[in-house]
Amino acid sequence: MSFRIVVLAKQVPDTHNVGADAMNADGTVNRSALPVVFNPEDLKALEMALQVKDRMPGATVTVITMGPPRAGEIIKDALNRGADDGFVLSDARFAGADTLATSYALSQAIRQMGRVDLIFGGRQAIDGDTAQVGPQVAEKLDMPQITYAEELLDVDAGGISVRRRLERGIECVKAKLPVLVTVTSAAADCRYPNAHRMLRRAKDEVRMVNADGIGADMDRLGLKGSPTKVKQIVNVVLSHKESVVIEPTEAALGELSATLIKAHIL
């Protein structure tokens, strides 16, 4: 049986190209006014998956996303970059999902695929910044996980080694398969699409899968399956009076250190 790799991806608003009409008057995001892109860290995850495929002849990469039909654009993009297959979990019943419901839907979709050797995903999406979906998918599939991966070191049928980037240094870890890996922005950029693949697949329709297709418990999907309730979104801007100017002198810096130590920050 061939080596199977899954990549979890998300189509997100392009926060680098935000126009004046990007926010609604009530403080929520006006999604219709924002261009959308492949979530940057998911693209890095795709590249790591493709690197595994390069090293493992016969390996296949399947990309899964959840979203409206338009999210098929990133599946097509992933196929043009080298993925073998992909589909969108698209159904009104998935709408309004928080990370719990999203990870449930994704894990159900992966279960339907049978044996999977590796799952890659970006550490987090630029619209939510939760970094919860990857780890929750691993938990639901009862699979070990490696987070914050920045480089693929080695892979074979028995296991994978990656380098992790942590706050205070790096860690090189090895895990047995199957395993889920979340990838940070420090990882290698994704390869560009290939023109021949683009032309060959230009007319292909992206496969859409609905809630019935993943054998899901409907109560655990979408808004219904999401315990997260957003009470209010506040735009926090630090004002001038909350900042303190420290003079670059020995005495002032010493005082700053003492203050930070006292506050248990250092």
Added chain:
Amino acid sequence: MNFYSDNESLSFYLRHPEMEKVVAVKEKDFSEAGRHPEAPASAEEAVKQYDLIMNLLGEIAGDVIAPNAEAVDHEGPTLEGGRVRYAPGTRRNLDVLIQSGLYGVSLDRRYNGLNLPRAVVVMMAEMIARADVGFATIWGLTDCADTIQEFGSDALKDKYLPRICQGATCSMDLTEPDAGSDLQSVRLKATYDEAAGCWRLNGVKRFITNGDADLHLVLARSEEGSNDGRGLSYFVFDRADGGMVVRRIENKMGIKGSPTAELQFTNAPCQIVGERRLGLIKYVMSLMNGARLGVGAQSIGLCEAACREAEAYAAAREQFGHPINQFVAVRDILDRMRARTDGARSLLYETARYVDLAASSRPASRVADILTPLVKLNASEFANRNAYDCIQVHGGSGFMKEYACERLYRDARILSIYEGTSQLQVVAAMKGIASGAYLKQIESYEARVAEALAADFGIVSGAPVSELKHCLDVLRKATAAYGRFYETAAVEGTSSERFEHSTRALTDVLGNIIMGYLLLLDSLRDARFLKSCKYFVKESIGQVSRHIAALENC
């Protein structure tokens, strides 16, 4: 940044009405549709494919090649043990383009090419040159493959063309220490080795762009005792077969990322392309015309880059309490830069379409032949002027190394020299001037504009009809004045010194009139070209009047 989607002019020319015919010729009336998974079934589908490919290349040009340009210019290639090592940025550019399938793009699908017409290939060259002219020379040399595809044997094609699509780099080895513009003087010897069943090269080539390429097309003297162009044949040399060393790489003023090498061939095995004795008179001439169009594309890429650098600086730089683009003196420079870019671009794509149509039409081939020197001449001279003006807009800052404009200024300088100097383009234009072929082409443009203006439905752009008509009137006057200029210059015959001294001016006037007409035709479809059209209208009438006055009075 995407160099395709941020430049509306490119999709405008990709969707030019004549592209339908171009596609039909290139796709051989869609004979591969249904038989090859990438072949389009209609012109509309083909243009959609081109659009996808242009978007991909535009992204790579904007996000990979352009950001690498400064470091590549600084580091340049190095010579290590007789081999050229590209600057890291150059290597990265090549790797990305090869992996993306954007190498050898004009070749047939059977060799894993994309079968793109010339009008699309030059658009890719323009975008790459906007990012880095030096790198555009390396990418553009895959045009050598077209010569093999057109004139080589099937065995040669099967052996080399798939390799080029997989990323084998190319060079065109013509120049020697004593054979520059005068290629008939080439001395590098080619002798047939009966025992080995191959030809062997001995001698030196100089100023070879991308000189350590994987595959070389070499012009060499195969006919012992001959001393003119009829003794030259064309050969393909595979670097992997040995017999060639890179003696040095030149320390150039510009396009520093592109290795320009001196090569020593010693019994280097090679294979002949096409027939003996046709090397210069047929194959190099064909290759050279393609290369001149390529330099036209490089020049327009540089024109565009210079425009954008100048426009951005003039919008940001404030003096006397205002951005400097609000001052008429600066605004005039910016408008001239934009007009030159628009005019040369319109001429480039018009010529490229004729080159594509030439594959199935003798009249189209004749038009392609007369327009090609005009593209090379005007675009490369405009690139130099735009680079000069770009520094002028930057003022003192432009003289410092911090801004891209100084690199553009250095890179532009070669454009009016290599692949035939501006002066040689004037010589190439003479045939069309003397035969009246340019005037015939101008008449066809005049008729198309007049017809469109006579019928209401001919104008879809919303440009004011009175202004379009005025442009047409002035261009007619300029054309009539050109006729008088020609008669006055040729009063002592076309081989007189008086006439020879006027040839550059005649060619310049023709170029301006033709670009004026092309932009007028473009203005019928899109009003944004009208401003640049008016620039050429004014230039052509002013220039021709000045030349006539000078000739009649001095």
